[in-house]
Amino acid sequence: MNQRTIKKAIAITGIGLHSGEPVDLEFHPQPIDTGIIFERSDIEGSAPIPASAFLVQDTMMSSNLVFGGTRVGTVEHLLSAIAGLGIDNLLIRVSASEIPIMDGSASPFIGLLLQSGFCEQDAPKKFLRIVRPVRVNVDDKWAELRPYDGFELNFEIDFEHPAFNKDYQHAQLQFSTQNFIEQLSEARTFGFLQDIETLRKNNLALGGSMDNAIVIDDTRVLNTEGLRFADEFVRHKILDAIGDLYLIGYPILGRFNAYKSGHALNNLLVREILSDENNFEIVTFDDNVTSPIEYLPLKGLTVEG
Numbered sequence: 001m002n003q004r005t006i007k008k009a010i011a012i013t014g015i016g017l018h019s020g021e022p023v024d025l026e027f028h029p030q031p032i033d034t035g036i037i038f039e040r041s042d043i044e045g046s047a048p049i050p051a052s053a054f055l056v057q058d059t060m061m062s063s064n065l066v067f068g069g070t071r072v073g074t075v076e077h078l079l080s081a082i083a084g085l086g087i088d089n090l091l092i093r094v095s096a097s098e099i100p101i102m103d104g105s106a107s108p109f110i111g112l113l114l115q116s117g118f119c120e121q122d123a124p125k126k127f128l129r130i131v132r133p134v135r136v137n138v139d140d141k142w143a144e145l146r147p148y149d150g151f152e153l154n155f156e157i158d159f160e161h162p163a164f165n166k167d168y169q170h171a172q173l174q175f176s177t178q179n180f181i182e183q184l185s186e187a188r189t190f191g192f193l194q195d196i197e198t199l200r201k202n203n204l205a206l207g208g209s210m211d212n213a214i215v216i217d218d219t220r221v222l223n224t225e226g227l228r229f230a231d232e233f234v235r236h237k238i239l240d241a242i243g244d245l246y247l248i249g250y251p252i253l254g255r256f257n258a259y260k261s262g263h264a265l266n267n268l269l270v271r272e273i274l275s276d277e278n279n280f281e282i283v284t285f286d287d288n289v290t291s292p293i294e295y296l297p298l299k300g301l302t303v304e305g
């Protein structure tokens with residue numbers, strides 16, 4: 001199984017969740033072993049910002065990278081889409097300090113990247129295989145990765161709130177491109193009305209609306225169209241985790257279990273794993289061995305734009 005980049009450059013415009021202003025986003029193919037890198041198109045000569053867990057500086061509402069004083073915020077939904085499609089090498093140019101929020105899910109990014117199509121590159125795809133369990137916790141929240149032949153995610157949330165049905169607060173995903181696209185990519189971010197009002201008073205979330213988030217008041221979901229899945233909240237938490245975990249620098253082979261985790265704890269887990277080389281190994285799969293993760297065949301994914 002080989003590395004993958006996109007076939008041709010492609011662009012999209014959305015709005016920034018915090019600024020409320022239009023943000024231009026461009027994707028460009030990259031050579032073997034580049035990894036995922038960001039660049040600020042509004043700052044002349046800005047250095048590339050690698051998608052690395054060690055550059056995550058604040059996790060207030062999203063995962064935000066800061067490198068040499070330059071910031072690219074709200075990277076997790078885009079990184080989740082990139083991980084979902086198995087893209088190894090990509091340059092993302094963005095015209096502001098945050099990735100546009102689009103509809104609050106990963107689906108618009110998936111649509112755009114599929115339009116570009118994919119190129120298989122002449123070098124083996126590298127995976128990070130978890131070889132011993134690693135767990136982090138803060139208060140009653142925890143997250144862990146365990147050895148597993150594939151990539152499985154189990155997530156549980158625990159909201160005491162009438163909008164959160166007790167039966168729909170746990171979800172499991174066997175990671176594959178198809179499962180990602182069908183079961184996860186459309187799950188939107190969510191927020192509570194009273195938090196959004198507080199954020200607005202502090203000049204944050206100015207672009208936030210029911211067009212890009214599920215908004216919940218004291219009793220119910222306010223979006224007239226309702227939820228996309230009965231368990232959309234926990235599916236979105238898995239979507240976030242896949243994006244946060246991709247900051248480890250490779251697709252992961254392991255089982256991720258989490259209880260009430262979020263961006264901060266996901267980042268702590270990644271740093272904890274990378275802090276000791278005995279926790280993991282980097283592996284590749286040659287042509288004769290089936291990879292434990294199923295990315296759709298390139299031709300199956302390519303939509304000529």
Ligand SMILES: [Zn+2]
Nearest residue numbers: 076077189240
């Ligand atoms: Zn999210």
